[in-house]
Amino acid sequence: MIWSQVALAVAFAAGGAFTAGAQGRRGGVPEPYTPAADAKDLKAVLFRWMWGMGMLKGHDERDMVATLEYQGKGTIQVEGxxxxxxxxxxxxxxxTFSQRIQYTCTRPNGETYSNVEVVSGLYAWNEDTPGAEIGSAKGKAIPMPEAVEPRLIRIWASPQGAPKAALAGTTETFRLGANPGTLFADGLAKVGQTSVAWESGKPVVTFPIPGVPGATATATLDAKYMTERVVLKQGSTTIDFTYGDYQDWNNPLNKIGVLYAGKMVERRNGAVIRDLTTEVTETGNVYVVAPVPASVQAAKAVKGQLPRGVMAKEESKVNKSAPTPRLAGHPDLSGNWSYTDWIGNYMTGGGRRCGPTQGPDCSRETNQTEDFELYSPSRFGNMGRPTYKPEYWDKVExxxxxxxxxxPVMTCQPLGVPREGPPRRIYQTDRDVTFLYYGGDAGGGYGxxxxxxxxxxxxxxxAEFDITYLGDTVGRWEGDTLVLDSVSFTDSTWLGRGGLFHSDRMHVVERFTRQGDALLYDVTVEDPEVLVEPWVLPTRTVVRNTNPDAGLVRERGNCEVQETGHATSQIRH
Structure with a gap:
């Protein structure tokens, strides 16, 4: 597909692999933070830790690793x-503080053993099949409340989890997508419950384990600021994780410079619990959910509290107390409006500067292309995630x-609803509204x-026979809120980037509430064919755009389908 009016950040080749271009310019825009060469304070260590492992993406250099798929081999301890x-x-x-581990292994006596271990927040359970008891899924979920803490520890003592937990320990909120160099001052050895010391020339970071009261870990970093060892003591139990052989273990079609340990050993009081060798990872923020079965929730009342997760996004300033114009007894939504789903800016300055573990072929242009995969709002989780029926989880991935x-945009199809997002321009009469769209889903779609x-x-x-991209929509007023009800969709569009497909039974309800210069936009998606429950997106605050040219919405660009049969890269747009 070729858009004549937009350059999609996708790498294609007719017969060869993706290759990097020359180093780009910074465009005069400085990075948010650069530690001094000899800095040994907590901020510098946390930044270099995530930076060295390739977790900081975009020109803003934010921690954009939200999910991880991992496959490995080795041994695991079962019943001693x-x-x-x-x-x-x-x-x-x-x-979401969640992890699902599926494994099959052979015991010393030759017997085969299989299990699915899950933790989600403060709940833990085992499944005989992935997604057991979710919706109409078959299988059995067995509550394992005693496993909550060890499974959470495994997440937050992992190569990527440890720096995230250490950063979370500096504040009372879990700041998702933050740049660790922008949260507190230079020169500090301790912030909140996280501290750094230097032992034998190596930084040692001490931090609390989220969700596990009283559990404190110490992480020793190697010369490249990779997680080398994490040790945690709980009463008389010592849990020791060691890591090595860091590489980009993603499959060859999706190398995006996020490093992970190739060798991982977990010991409990000296005994080896898990000895894993990495085979492949997927760090492209693919779809990972772990809804808690009702039987698990009913088995035991949850005690304790998880850190509050907050997207590290600066919202636009807007005057909600400004006078709200009215038309025919209702708020007048007419005008030009602007909104962005981006948590930050991955493109400023031509893209991200090259990191300490990137090779000589690195360039800002290449980094910009690769970083979009993690920055994409629907992949990173800015809009939450729909809960698909378990049989569709792997399909979404x-x-x-x-x-x-x-x-579908790669074959020139419109984004559809709700992927278009809020309109950019609204015309309202006493009988109808007209919406003009431009650049929905963080930059896709036109006119x-x-x-x-x-x-x-x-x-x-x-309506049921008129299957369309934007659905058959009717509206009504509920007080000062305009409610739009849409049905009769084609199933060829997506809800958003990330493989978020839907069926032709999708039902979408949109709500628009004007408050001065702000337009509150709420969306609920129902699709009983593929979703376990309605997907309620977080409220988006759309801001009145006073630019006199803001309403000049461009027409849909010329589009030709050409490349999809020759896609040789999984570095995603």
């Missing part, structure tokens, strides 16, 4: 005996991994429109 792994897959979502082929009656009429009988 080593069990040789035939399969080991760990799916982790750092934002695969669609995302081959976004360059399967995303779509909707004309919607607002007189409270029902959907027409013909």
């Amino acid at each position: 005996q080593p069990c040789t792994l035939a399969k080991y897959r760990a799916s982790t979502n750092y934002q 695969q669609l995302d991994m081959w976004t360059n082929k399967y995303d 779509e429109y909707r004309v919607i009656p607002t007189d409270g009429r029902p959907h027409s009988k013909q």
Whole structure:
């Protein structure tokens, strides 16, 4: 597909691998933070820790690793005996404190043993099949409340989890997508509950384990600021994690410079619990969810509290107390509006500067292309994540991994609803509203429109036969809120980047509430064919745009389908 008016950050080749271009210019825009060469304070150490492991992305250099898929081999302890792994897959979502580990192994007596271990927040359980008891999924979920703490420890003592936990320990909130060099002052050895000391020339960071009261870990970093060892003591138990052989273990089609340990050993009071060798990772913020089955929630009342997760995003300043104009007895939504789903800016200065572990072929242009994969709002989790039925979890991941082929925009299709996001321009009369769209889903899509009656009429009988990209939409007023109800969608669009597909039974409800110069935009998506429950997106605050040219929405760009059959990269747009 070629857009004549937009350059998509996707790497394609007709017969060869993706290659980097020359080093780009900074454009005169400084990075948010650069530690002094001899700095040994906590801020410098936390920054170099994440920076060295490739976790900081975009010109803003934010920690953008939200999820991880891991596959490895080795041994795991089962009932006190080593069990040789035939399969080991760990799916982790750092934002939701969740991890699902699926493994099959052979005991010393030759018997095969399989299990699925899950932790999600303050709940833990085992499954006989992934997603057991979620929606109509078959299988059995067995509550394991005693496993909550050791499983949370495994997340937050991991190579990527440890620096995240250390940063979280500096504040009372879990700041998702933050640059560690922008949160507190230089020169400090301790902030909050996290501190740094230097032993034998190596930084040693002490930090609390999120969700595990009283658990404190110490992480020793190597000369490249990689997680070398994490030790934690709980009463009479000492848990020791050692790591080595850091590389980008992603498959060859999706090398994006996020490093992970190739060798991991977990010991409990000296005994080896897990001895893993990495086979492949997927660090492209793929879809990972771990909804808690009702039987697990009912088994034990949860005590304790998790840190509050907050997106590290600066919201636009807006005057909600300004006078709200009215038309025919209702708030007048007419005007030009602006909104961005971005948590930061990955493009400023031509892209991210090259990191300490990147090779001579590195360039800002290449980094910008690769970083978008992690920055994409629907992948990073800015908008939350829909909960698909378990039988579709792997499908969502695969669609995302081959976004360059399967995303409908790659075959010139409109974004559809709700992927278009809020409109950029609204015309309102006493009977209808007209929406003009531009640049939905963080930059995709061009020049779509909707004309919607607002007189409270029902959907027409013909609607079920008129399958469209934007649906059959009717509107009504509930007090000062405009409510739009949409049905009759084609199933060829996505809800957002990340393989978030839907069926033709999707039902979307949008709510618009004007407060002065702000427009509050709420969306609920129902799709009983593929979703376990309605997806309620977080409220977005759309801001009145006073630029006199803001309403000059460009027409849809010329688009030709050409490249999807030749996509040789999984570095995603």
